[in-house]
Amino acid sequence: MELVINDLTKEFEEVKAVNHVTCTLGNGVYGLLGVNGAGKTTLMRTLCTLLSPTSGSILWDGQDIFQMDGQYRKILGYLPQEFGFYPDFTVEDYLMYVSSIKGLRPAVAKRRVKELLHQVGLSGAAGQKMKRLSGGMKRRAGIAQAMLNNPKVLILDEPTAGLDPGERVRFRNLISELSEDRLVLLSTHIVSDVEYIANELLLMAAGELRYSGTPSQVIASMPQKVWKLRVSRQEVENYLHRYQISNLKAEADGVELRILADQRPHPLAAQAEATLEDVFLYYFGSQVFMQEEEGDCSHRLAGKWGRGK
Amino acid sequence: MIRFEIKKIFCRKSGKVVLLALAVLLAVSCYMPIHDTRYVNEQGETERGLGAARKLREAKKEWSGLVTEEQVKRVLRENRRINQTAEARSEEVKKQDIAYSWKQGFSDIREMINSAFGDFQEYDYFKADSVTETEVGDFYSNRPAKLKEWLETDQMARGEFSEEEKAYLLRQYEKLETPFYYEDSDGWQHLFEWAPTVIMITVLILGFLTAGIFSSEFQLKSDAIFFSSYYGRDKAVRSKIAAGLLTVTAIYWTMLLLYTAVVLGALGAGGADCPVQSAGMSSWKIFYNITFLEEYLLVTAGGYVGCLFMILVTMLVSTKTRSAVAAVMVPFLLIFLPAFLSGVVTNRVLGLLPDRLLQINLALHYFNVYRLGSRVIPAIPILFVTYGVAAAILIPMLYHSYRKAKVW
Ligand SMILES: Nc1ncnc2c1ncn2[C@@H]1O[C@H](COP(=O)(O)OP(=O)(O)O)[C@@H](O)[C@H]1O
Ligand SMILES: [Mg+2]
Numbered sequence: 001m002e003l004v005i006n007d008l009t010k011e012f013e014e015v016k017a018v019n020h021v022t023c024t025l026g027n028g029v030y031g032l033l034g035v036n037g038a039g040k041t042t043l044m045r046t047l048c049t050l051l052s053p054t055s056g057s058i059l060w061d062g063q064d065i066f067q068m069d070g071q072y073r074k075i076l077g078y079l080p081q082e083f084g085f086y087p088d089f090t091v092e093d094y095l096m097y098v099s100s101i102k103g104l105r106p107a108v109a110k111r112r113v114k115e116l117l118h119q120v121g122l123s124g125a126a127g128q129k130m131k132r133l134s135g136g137m138k139r140r141a142g143i144a145q146a147m148l149n150n151p152k153v154l155i156l157d158e159p160t161a162g163l164d165p166g167e168r169v170r171f172r173n174l175i176s177e178l179s180e181d182r183l184v185l186l187s188t189h190i191v192s193d194v195e196y197i198a199n200e201l202l203l204m205a206a207g208e209l210r211y212s213g214t215p216s217q218v219i220a221s222m223p224q225k226v227w228k229l230r231v232s233r234q235e236v237e238n239y240l241h242r243y244q245i246s247n248l249k250a251e252a253d254g255v256e257l258r259i260l261a262d263q264r265p266h267p268l269a270a271q272a273e274a275t276l277e278d279v280f281l282y283y284f285g286s287q288v289f290m291q292e293e294e295g296d297c298s299h300r301l302a303g304k305w306g307r308g309k
Numbered sequence: 310m311i312r313f314e315i316k317k318i319f320c321r322k323s324g325k326v327v328l329l330a331l332a333v334l335l336a337v338s339c340y341m342p343i344h345d346t347r348y349v350n351e352q353g354e355t356e357r358g359l360g361a362a363r364k365l366r367e368a369k370k371e372w373s374g375l376v377t378e379e380q381v382k383r384v385l386r387e388n389r390r391i392n393q394t395a396e397a398r399s400e401e402v403k404k405q406d407i408a409y410s411w412k413q414g415f416s417d418i419r420e421m422i423n424s425a426f427g428d429f430q431e432y433d434y435f436k437a438d439s440v441t442e443t444e445v446g447d448f449y450s451n452r453p454a455k456l457k458e459w460l461e462t463d464q465m466a467r468g469e470f471s472e473e474e475k476a477y478l479l480r481q482y483e484k485l486e487t488p489f490y491y492e493d494s495d496g497w498q499h500l501f502e503w504a505p506t507v508i509m510i511t512v513l514i515l516g517f518l519t520a521g522i523f524s525s526e527f528q529l530k531s532d533a534i535f536f537s538s539y540y541g542r543d544k545a546v547r548s549k550i551a552a553g554l555l556t557v558t559a560i561y562w563t564m565l566l567l568y569t570a571v572v573l574g575a576l577g578a579g580g581a582d583c584p585v586q587s588a589g590m591s592s593w594k595i596f597y598n599i600t601f602l603e604e605y606l607l608v609t610a611g612g613y614v615g616c617l618f619m620i621l622v623t624m625l626v627s628t629k630t631r632s633a634v635a636a637v638m639v640p641f642l643l644i645f646l647p648a649f650l651s652g653v654v655t656n657r658v659l660g661l662l663p664d665r666l667l668q669i670n671l672a673l674h675y676f677n678v679y680r681l682g683s684r685v686i687p688a689i690p691i692l693f694v695t696y697g698v699a700a701a702i703l704i705p706m707l708y709h710s711y712r713k714a715k716v717w
Contacts, residue, residue, distance in 0.1 A: 052715070084526075102538045
């Protein structure tokens with residue numbers, strides 16, 4: 001069972017939101033990484049048949065998903081970036097309704113809803129109105145909704161955005177728990193979200209798929225080396241001009257920089273092991289961090305200071 | 310699935326407000342016709358409400374029966390006798406009211422006499438006072454005669470109708486079976502008088518209720534999950550349409566049947582089989598040969614067809630514009646725009662606009678006839694067929710429009 005994306009392009013008037021994307025996805029967790037505007041949402045909406053492609057095709061087990069129509073949607077679960085629901089429905093009603101449009105028989109639906117409510121930790125809130133839920137609870141209801149039909153293809157668009165760090169960790173765990181025996185495509189612009197749970201990363205920028213591979217392949221794909229160097233505050237400006245800096249950490253006696261460079265930038269610089277974040281900076285430049293809403297402080301600092309590629 | 314769709318409509322706060330509004334509308338519209346019923350008692354005082362209705366019914370009872378020449382003469386004699394009393398000749402309003410109170414029993418037949426002998430276009434309230442018994446033989450034959458005269462001499466009428474249409478109207482007039490049976494039908498009269506108000510406001514409220522069925526998915530952003538679900542592009546769409554139609558049907562008929570039950574229960578349902586021409590005043594001129602019961606069926610069924618049509622347009626606009634605000638305007642425009650169009654477009658066009666379906670009892674009074682090939686057909690059947698068919702076509706249009714929606 002595989003999802004084949006074949007030279008897929010989606011244009012909006014001027015913008016090529018998805019630009020000749022080709023890839024094949026099987027079971028496993030795929031992390032779709034890219035800054036805001038990279039085209040992740042557009043790609044996912046097309047995979048959910050909500051948008052028709054300008055050109056190219058998407059095949060599930062060799063069949064065009066648009067021609068499969070309901071048969072494809074039957075195996076699909078989707079949590080949109082903007083999760084919309086019926087505010088006056090209770091959580092249980094909401095899930096029962098989605099079950100019905102997903103074609104679950106009422107008896108089956110009842111069991112499944114109960115199961116999922118338990119799994120996402122919302123059993124206690126089953127009778128609450130959707131609009132009364134906290135942000136994290138809504139997101140969990142969103143995941144439960146996507147899982148109702150036990151989908152073979154689960155598409156989650158930025159499922160961790162807007163969650164506080166604790167919620168985010170719990171959410172990641174939930175996703176890895178749910179990811180057995182299916183294809184999970186998960187988009188984010190936050191590296192740490194997918195670093196541990198994704199088997200494979202898809203790096204998207206300006207509508208194009210720039211690189212794909214396992215996290216270690218992605219790391220290995222970077223031709224530059226990573227160096228750690230402690231400098232004084234006055235020198236920071238100078239380094240920011242000359243190098244790509246993936247991180248800078250303020251310390252009592254100066255600033256520790258992570259520098260991407262072919263050559264040792266300074267005799268005192270020590271080579272460090274490359275992380276995904278370094279690779280990201282390499283592929284996407286400073287934008288990654290500029291866009292990040294709630295990374296740790298050091299990231300934001302780097303964003304502010306980081307030099308473009 | 311339909312159950313949840315209906316729940317979506319009513320679980321919003323606005324859904325509950327709407328139910329309250331319907332209850333208020335029903336209460337007011339039941340009160341008005343009953344309150345409107347007046348009876349002037351022997352002391353010349355005006356009474357209103359249930360008691361008045363009962364007394365009026367009692368007074369009219371003795372005049373029910375076939376409206377034969379003999380009966381018309383009886384009315385004329387009684388009318389003359391009362392006119393000669395001191396009370397009728399008095400300058401005092403109170404005294405005149407007392408005289409009027411004696412005339413209430415035959416007031417309907419008196420009105421028919423006014424119409425039968427008065428000018429075709431101008432209703433003359435006092436005409437009966439000057440009609441002599443020798444003229445009575447013309448009571449029924451005057452009706453087609455005056456129509457003929459009007460069609461031939463009146464400037465407007467001559468320009469408006471073709472020969473075939475004139476012939477059709479005359480034929481209809483002549484087809485009315487005479488002498489006809491008269492019985493007090495005030496319950497029906499009052500029912501009809503307020504029916505358009507009840508129907509129109511019900512349609513407006515239903516528009517409010519249904520405007521969001523299709524657009525809300527987009528506005529709530531629940532569209533992505535809806536359309537990517539298994540049934541999202543077929544059965545779930547059909548259940549939305551079904552929910553809309555069920556809501557409209559249930560609420561429309563509940564309103565109308567409760568309204569009917571209360572008004573007829575309070576004012577009486579007598580006269581159901583009398584011809585509509587017996588209602589007095591301008592009813593005399595109606596060219597549709599139907600009874601009050603048939604008029605009732607036309608009024609309610611017409612209202613329902615019009616309501617379905619308007620609500621389906623509302624739902625289609627809701628789908629196309631993805632905006633409930635745009636959709637909610639549709640019934641308002643369809644109902645109120647024609648009032649502003651009179652003078653701009655011809656009566657012929659006005660006669661075929663959908664708002665007429667919501668006020669069939671008024672539409673009956675218009676001389677709107679149309680030529681279709683070699684046949685002449687009156688407005689009301691055309692309205693039923695046109696908007697019935699339009700509603701039937703709108704359903705698949707709505708379905709296809711919604712199921713193809715893109716989510717961006
Ligand atoms: N409905 C639309 N109409 C026009 N342009 C759009 C539309 N949706 C997205 N875009 C554009 O397509 C590009 C990709 O957007 P999107 O897929 O939302 O990216 P991401 O999810 O990675 O942030 C952006 O430049 C965005 O402005
Ligand atoms: Mg997005």
